[in-house]
Amino acid sequence: MRLWLPTITWSNFRWSWSLPAAFILFFVAAAAPFPFGSTNDLSIAFWCLCLGLGVMFAPTRDLRPPHLWLLAGIGVIVAGYAFVLHEQLSDHPWVAPFQPIWKQASDLLGVPIAPSAAILKNEAFFALGAPLANILAIVLGITVGADRMRARRLLWVIAISGAAYALYGVASFLIEPTMILWRDKTAYLGSVTGTFINRNTAAAYFGSCAVIWILLILEDVRRRLPEHHIEWRRLSFDLRAIPPREILPQLSCLLICLMAMFMTTSRAGVGLSLLAMIVATCVFLKRDLRPRTGIWISLGSGVAVALGLLQLLGGRVSSRFDSQGLADEGRMEGWKSTLQIIAxxxxxxxxxxxxxxxxxxxxxxxxxxxxxxxxxxxxxxxLASDVGIPLGLLVALAWIAMFVILTRGVFGRRRDVIIPLGAAATAMLSLLHSCLDFTLQVPGYSIPFFALFGAGLAQSFSRRESRVMTEPGGTRGKSRPPQPQAQRRAGCRSLTKVSRF
Structure with a gap:
């Protein structure tokens, strides 16, 4: 156990004002899924309080100009929410028209009723909790995750807590499938839900944790291989040289997450999670694949493994695909009705x-x-039906910008690439699944992974780029003093050793 967890000694813990923020972030990321997915107002208020305190203690020493631009972009999103919230809550909105339902109600009742830009007065104030928690989580993820070691610890915290929830979900389903924690289970009695109410959210959560575990395992195995590039002919021999006790704990956690994911019997959750695992694995191994055929062989192998796991562990998921297809007809009709609300x-x-x-x-x-x-x-x-198309488009642009930055970090970094890659893979999974369900509307799922998105964004910029941006006048295009040839060669060799992984 000593070798597969991050080495922790008392010398690592030196007091600084950044420790409270990091501790709060790790605590919230691990505990948010526990109280039934944190869907009630009391839980959301508690996490907002914790994250708000964390932002107050947030470290700023490691923030660099790209991070400040990220925070400025989040500030634009906050300003958009504030404007829409004002229009929906105010008795005298600046530009928003009143909902006609208030005049109709006044005419029917024969009494004057103060109109509003929303169909429910003051409901927008109480519904703000979940978006606020997500915003605070990504802000705290950026500030804490600007330090690479704390970003890695956040990755481990989410992975280990996810394996613990998966173990509880499988054990509780086998022992007492009619209970969730201390409450009676009223729905999805034949599926594992862990501490969540909905099996689809549980599948996305366990699948996201499985993605992180796969990346941690791949990084550990890749570090132990002797070659700079993998020799596929010797791969089985090199893998046998790894002591089993040093890799079995991680493989066990991955298997537990996979078992819990398949036992949810969620079609979209299982399918998209397998897709995210395949993509994350292929991207991580991109430097070790052949330029033309390697990526296709890797994708084909990943699909074959996914189908094998689906047949071996996901028999009930396959039967749901056979009987109900890819999507329910009622859900499609619901989307059409929602489009009419937006119109x-x-x-x-x-x-x-x-x-x-x-x-x-x-x-x-x-x-x-x-x-x-x-x-x-x-x-x-x-989101578009609740707050309108303009704010919905602004949030969509923010997601696009996040994917662009994470992709840049994935293909630009050599060390700690699993941090932006894990954030990008889980962001892809959660966004695609939320297009078919409401995963990102469950704070127990969204809070930990918005924190991971923030850490991934923070680690998508190298310190070298930040130094170029902060130096007076920049250093691009300027000549450097000549160095002896032997010194240049020594520097290149040391740089290669440092940046190998």
Whole structure:
């Protein structure tokens, strides 16, 4: 156990004002999934309080100009939310029109009713908790994750806590499948949900943790191989040289996460998680693959392994694909109804957190009358229906910018590449899954991984680039003093050794 966990000694713990922020971030990232996915207002308020305290103690010593630009971009998102929130809460909005439902209610009741730009007064204030927690998590992830060692520790915290929740989920399903923690389980009795209420969110969470475990295992194995580039003919011999006790704990955690993921029987969660694992593995091994055929062989091998795991561990998932297809018809009809809501309220939406009350008049007759639609099962569509198209587009642009920066970090770094790669892979998984469900609307999932997104963004910039940006006038295009040839060769050899991984 000593070799596969990060080495921790008392000499590592020297007091600084950055320790409280790091401790708060690690605590929140590990504990947020515990109280039933943190979907109730009390849990969300507690995490906002913790993350707010962490931001107050956030270290600024390691922040560099690219990080400040990231924080400025997040500030633009905050300003957009503040403007929309003002319009939806104010009795005298600046530009937003009043919802016609208030005049209709006043005419029917025969009494004057103060109008509002939202269909529910003050609901936007209470619905702000989850987005605020996500914003605080990514800000704290950037400031704490600007230090590479703390960013790596955050990766380990999420991976180990995910394996612990997966172990609990499998054990509780085998021992008492009708309970979630101390409450009765009222839905998904035949599926593992861990500490979450919904099996789809649980599948995305366990799959995301499995992605992180795969990257940690690949990095550890790659570091132990003797060659600078993998010799595939000797790979089996080199792998046998690794002591089993040094790699088995990580493989066990990966297997537990995979078992829990498949036992959720979530089609989209399992399928997208396997896709994220394949992509993350191929990207990590990109330097060791043949230029033309290597990537296709790697992708084909990954798909074959994924299909094998699906048949071996995911029999119930396969049966759901066979019986129900790729998507439910009712969900597609729900998306069409949500598009009608957006078309009627394009600028400021119906109000944050108002989807459950805005949906019934638009509910398609092709949807079963059973149940209440309290979510659109598509986070982008629900966001646009709640806050309007302009703010929805601003958030979409922020996601695009995040993927661009993470991709730049993945293909630009040689050391600690698993930090931006893990953030990019889990971001892809969570975003694609949220287009089909509401994973990112569950704080127990979104808070840990928004923190990871922040750490991945912070580690997508090298210190060398920051020094170029901060030096007066820059150093690009300027000549350097000549160095002796022997000194240049020695420097190149030392740089190669340092930046090998």
């Amino acid at each position: 009627d309220n394009p600028w400021f939406g119906t109000g944050m957190g108002s989807f459950q009350w805005a949906f019934p008049p638009y509910r398609s007759p092709n949807i079963s009358i059973r149940g209440v639609w309290d979510a659109a099962h598509s986070t982008p569509l629900e």
